[in-house]
Amino acid sequence: MSSTSGPFSFDTLSLHAGQQPDPATGARATPIYQTTSFVFQDSDQAASLFNGERAGHVYSRISNPTNAVLEERVAALEGGVGAIATASGQAAVHLAVATLMGTGGHIVASHSLYGGTHNLLTYTLPRFGIETTFVDPRDPEAFRNAIRPETRLVFGEVLGNPGLDILDIEAVAQVAHDNGLPLLIDATFTTPYLCRPFDHGADLVYHSATKFLGGHGVAVGGVLVDSGRFDWDASGLFPELTEPYAGFHNMDFTEEYGPSAFLLRARKEGLRDFGACMSPTTAFHLLQGLETLPLRMQRHVDNTRRLVAFLAEHEAVEHVGYPEQPDHPDHGLAARMLPKGCGAVFSFTIKGGREAGRRFTESLNLFSHLANVGDAKSLVIHPASTTHHRMSSEALRAAGISEGMIRLSVGLEDPDDLINDLKRALRASQKEAR
């Protein structure tokens, strides 16, 4: 952590940040404030809360005490100025985009993105007049060349999908800042335990908290975090933040809130009007997960390293794509940016193509066959026979997916049990192929 992270370590903040023992009851755990709204002390207090003259909660679409603990905790772990909890990771990225631009806006994004985000940028946002140019995440100059006068955001993932290409955040942030633009990072796969994008120059970070932050696969949610470092005034490209907003008593967000301007606008407009807020019960579930984030992530990575080593030596495996492998194109970048590990989601290619992949997934016992990652339990999916089964071999290749590619999300089980499960399924996949 940097020298400006405060007196407490990451592990301590994972347990405590954002929470004081409940002032009403003394409860040590964060209470679930499952309420839509909050009683005003009097009319003046009510008016002051509505007008941004007092701090506090009015209505749970906009803020809630349980959610606020989660928001502060993630902000503390990321080293940001604050955060906003959202209904999902997709809601978080939409909130970021909608706060920064409207029709006519343009985004430059890595082409290695989660499929849902790719859909949002490719098909949905254009219906609202926002276009995206996709570029090679390994080429910072491609980001620079794609920037237009109407560009308002540069965007990528720490670990790209599906090849785990690592974004050189420092280099891409430099390109963005040279052009007066913020860099938004999806850090879902890494969590702040493995990488804090703000330390590398990113300006905004979001998570699908559904995955490793929550860690138990019981709650869908997202979190959008602001570093508070981007100079919106100097950029001159964001009147939403630097000019009076008629929708909130002519508030000029950078004038009034300085480093927190983006989050205030996102909350007072984005949550208020689009309404993709998080349930307080969801926030509670995610907080339970966050308490053990450092322990879980280390175990996820340790298990992953064992499985990668096993698969890399197995005769039925053509290739393992994990950035710590010497043949991965981003091996050097991984050592610099992700010294604690490159996460617990990776792909490998099984010999025998699409049919072998199908047999492999159906022969596993411990790995659950489903479309998610970041659970405490190990997960598997074979894109060519499931999510991408209608695609031809050529189309799969164009998407960077081979017919025998298997994606694993490595959980917290005993690694020997996981290896035994893989060993048996690999044998089954090859036996029947002959």
Next chain:
Amino acid sequence: MELTVNGSKTYIYTGTHALEPGRTTWLFVHGAGMDHSAWILQSRYFAFHGQNVMAVDLPGHGRSAGEPLGSIEAQADWLAALLDAASVEQAMVVGHSMGSLAAVDFAARYRDRVKGLALVGTGFPMPVAEPLLEATRANDPRGIGMIMNWGISPQSHLGGNQAPGLWIHGQGVRLLEQAAPGVLFTDMNACNAYEAGVARAGEIACPVHFVIGDRDMMTPPKATAALADAVTAPVSRTVLRGCGHMTPLERPNELLDELIAFGARLG
């Protein structure tokens, strides 16, 4: 709102309202390395409750041009020039930390200009530890870390911000990071070098209200007492339990309540 003070462009936050004659004016003076936004909730409240607000950016801070002023006395003189430029005869003056020393000096030497004085996170002397002076002299970010580590209470370091979703430590760090090189050192040095606190406190004629945190490590309660005991004008004080030095960030609502009550007492 922009004014020209002593030939330099000066920014004051007025809560989106123009200054109007005949209204009580609240003059907010920020602490070292900070700017008007430290007071955003309190200043916005008074602006929307029929009173004038002048939350200043001292020279070289925030949106104001010029070089930071090298002494507390110079800051006090500048506050007088600011009121002249705004055509404001008298104000309720609220100062935090370094700004509280400037407010004390101003209230003592420009007695007719101050109706009431609210001092937040204050004390005398206000010595600055040598490692912090060294770090800020070198524009070393560790100086900001020291200020925030000492500046907010242990409870506030863990969180529980009254402002939903904002991380107090992160807010403070980012605000201080925005200060131009040299500003923080100039401010720290001004606090460290100020010697007239007790003498000036004895010359204050208006009522003074102290708002202090019992976990303030930078201006601990005994330092506040030294200043308060020297005031011969009417004094009141409120101690906020669990609060450190950064009261506007740590306890914005209680601070606002204190200012509302203080203003009401003075009519």
